Amino acid sequence: MGMTMTQKILAAHAGVEKVEVGQLIQVDLDLVLGNDITAPVAVKEFAKMGLKEVFDKKKVAIVPDHFTPNKDIKSAEQCKCIREFAHDxxxxxxxxxxxxxxxxGLIPEKGLVVPGDVAxxxxxxxxxxxxxxxxxTGIGSTDMAAGMATGKCWFKVPGAIKFVLKGKPAEWVSGKDIILHIIGMIGVDxxxxxxxEFVGDGLKHLSMDxxxxxxxxxxxxxxKNGIFPVDDxxxxxxxxxxxxxxxxxEADEDAVYDEVYEIxxxxxxxxxxxxHLPDNTRKIDEVGEVKIDQVVIGSCTNGRIEDLRVxxxxxxGKKVAKGVRVIVFPVTQKVYLQAIEEGLxxxxxxxxxxxxxxxxxPCLGGHMGILAKGERAIATTNRNFVGRMGHPESEVYLASPAVAAASALTGKITNPKDVA
Structure with missing residues (x-):
């Protein structure tokens, strides 16, 4: 039996010809990443090892982004910790x-991950x-510390689900809508x-964003991960x-998948x-009357240039609805500058x-957009758990930039075609 795309990458980085689902392997890493919440814990664990240097100065990246610019003394101390570590x-x-x-958004933009990497x-x-x-894939802070020290990480080889995407999306249907549809279809677990693994002729209609x-x-x-085949x-x-x-x-033709879905x-x-879950999905025409207080367009999910353009x-030429707060977060400085240059x-x-x-x-209830009790936000972020964006009795609705922008104009969740 053949291997999936993910299994082939893991096998190569483990230095073996073949891996099987459930097998425990140790792989070489091409990138170890941390942020202002997780990296301070990793730094403390790294210090316990008594090491004086990371395994590779080019293969460790630290990006303070969650509470940055610092929102309070604690977040400032967190950033100071990793700033000094990065310098040392x-x-x-x-x-x-x-x-x-x-x-x-920054790591791909900087070219720090390329096809075939393990990050x-x-x-x-x-x-x-x-x-x-x-x-x-995501790991814990202790694993980050071990990765910075050794350049290696243990994995259990995952099985795979294949999503065969066909056809061309209609106007106002984006990658965000597709993944929300999939999560709604299979559930949060x-x-x-x-x-x-996403494959099929439909990929030619999907941009990198x-x-x-x-x-x-x-x-x-x-x-464990999502992955796309490498094309032009x-x-x-x-x-x-x-x-x-x-x-x-590339996945072998006889690769084994636990399930195959055609969409x-x-x-x-x-x-x-x-x-309060990403799988609690409804088509836009099934939403009904849902009034909102805040709109968030941005995050690591939907703050790229195409998102801002949409x-x-x-x-x-329009105005947001009276009483609705609308916040846009470009994903990087480069995207911010491009949005300025394009007049966005x-x-x-x-x-x-x-x-x-x-x-x-506000994606994780950080700052610059916290919700009060009873308030509702529609956001292009990735999670809508209880209290995710503020008060535990607030609500977050996940959507694409098009739906979020349309909703900003009406003060309620709105189909983009109704206002465009």
């Missing part, structure tokens, strides 16, 4: 104020880089510790952003996840939108 260890890929971004990050949405044909959004949310279905679009992105060599892996993208609609297209920021501000520096912000 001479870590090359430390990105803070002025050159920062939300980590899962671990002390953040669950590290699975984002599967869009590039890499194996990337439907891919538990499995690789979610679509793919990043989909891989990003593989964890919301319990997936992937290689074009890699050649633009990375200076490193890469290796393309006709042309039949999908804009999709919204209701509180939102600006809908908001252009002017469009947002004229519409009554607040634009923030790149930061995770």
């Amino acid at each position: 260890m001479e870590i090359e890929n430390y990105f803070e104020i002025g050159e920062m971004g939300i980590e899962h 671990i990050g002390a953040d669950s949405h590290t699975c984002t880089y599967g869009a590039l044909g890499a194996f990337s 439907g891919a538990l510790y499995k690789s979610m 679509d793919r990043f959004s989909m891989a990003n949310m593989a964890i919301e279905a319990g997936g 679009l992937t290689l074009s992105y890699v050649k633009e952003h990375a200076q490193r060599s890469y290796k393309v892996y 006709d993208l042309s039949t999908l609609s804009p999709t919204v996840a209701f509180p 939102a600006a297209k809908i908001l252009d 920021i002017q469009t947002f501000i004229k519409a009554g939108v607040v634009v923030s520096t790149p930061t995770c912000g």
Whole structure:
């Protein structure tokens, strides 16, 4: 029996010809990532080892992005801890104020992950880089410390689910809608510790930004990772952003999958996840009357340039509904600058939108958009758990940038076609 794409990458990095589902292996790492919440714990564990240097100064990245710019004394101390560690260890890929971004937008933009890599990050949405044909997954802070020390990590080889995507999505249907549809279909534990492998002719209609959004949310279905085959679009992105060599892996024709789903993208609609789980999904026409207090457009899931373009297209020449707070978070400084150059920021501000520096912000209840008791937000973020964005009696609805922008204009969850 053959191997899946993920299994081939893991086998190569373990130095063996073949791996099997459930096998425990130790693999070499191409990137170890941490942020301002998780890295301080890893730094303390690293110090306990008594080591004076990391395994490779080029293969460790630390990005303070969750409570940055620092929202309080505690977050400032967290950032000071990792800033000093990065300096002492001479870590090359430390990105803070002025050159920062939300980590899962910044790492691909900086070319730090390429096809065929194995990347671990002390953040669950590290699975984002599967869009590039890499194996990337979230780990704990202790594993991050061990990874920084040794350049290695233990894994249990995951099984896989294949999603065969066919057809062309309709207008206003994006990668975010596709992954919400999938999570709604299989549930938040439907891919538990499995690789979610996306294939099919429908991929030619999905941009890199679509793919990043989909891989990003593989964890919301319990997936160990999400991964896309490497095609011309992937290689074009890699050649633009990375200076490193890469290796393309393809699944064997006789690879074994636990399940195979075929999805006709042309039949999908804009999709919204209701509180309090990402699998509590409804098609836009089934939403009903849901009034909102806040709109968040951004995050590591949907803060890229295409996301901002879609939102600006809908908001252009219009005003957000009275009483609705709308916040846009570009994913990186580069995207922020591009949005300025394209006139998107002017469009947002004229519409009554607040634009923030790149930061995770309210996505995890961090800052710059916390919800009060009884308030509702529609957000392009990735989780809508109880209290995720503030008060435990607030509500978060997950949606695409198009749905979020349309909803900003009406003050209730709205189909983009009704306002565009």
